[in-house]
Amino acid sequence: MQTLREEKGPPLPLSSMRLFIPPLRLVCAALWQVVERRDIMDYGLLEEFATSVLEIVPELMTYRERVQLLMGLRARLVLELCRCDDELCRPDTVQPHLNRIRSCVSNQKGEVSDPKVEASEASFMKLIETLLEQPEERELFFQFLKHVNDLMHGLYSNAWPHTQLPVTYSATSQVSLRLDFPRDMLFSCPILHS
Structure with missing residues (x-):
């Protein structure tokens, strides 16, 4: 029995590859617009494209890098759904995205699991x-994130008042204790600060 490749002959000639390049460039350009506009509701498309590319060329990133990228994009989308009104912040709306996060964390092709990645996913x-079940906690969490985002933006624009540092650290500690969420995770995940 012959494989498909053997039945079809040699790989595509270089001249035929030109037919694939324009659509790929178009998709990349469209996705770049999603990134530039920070259109969070389309981050799922960006994650799906990145997943496809990484399945084709898995050596582009390590397991940890790949999971950080894919989980970060999908997590940002989930947080945006939770931040929106109650119509979007429902388990049936959020669950498919959580399933995608779980699937990107699961090991593929014998990769060694990473306890830090698994702990991050669990947190x-x-x-x-917590955000889905407790609306008042959800409101406090997003107020806190807005505060952190404003402070981080100020830090990068050199307009950040240094007197805010103790307040920020204290607020971070309180939220991490209330939600049992690692304090450094909020600052180490750049996708949350967009």
């Missing part, structure tokens, strides 16, 4: 569960 799932 995020617990956070989302």
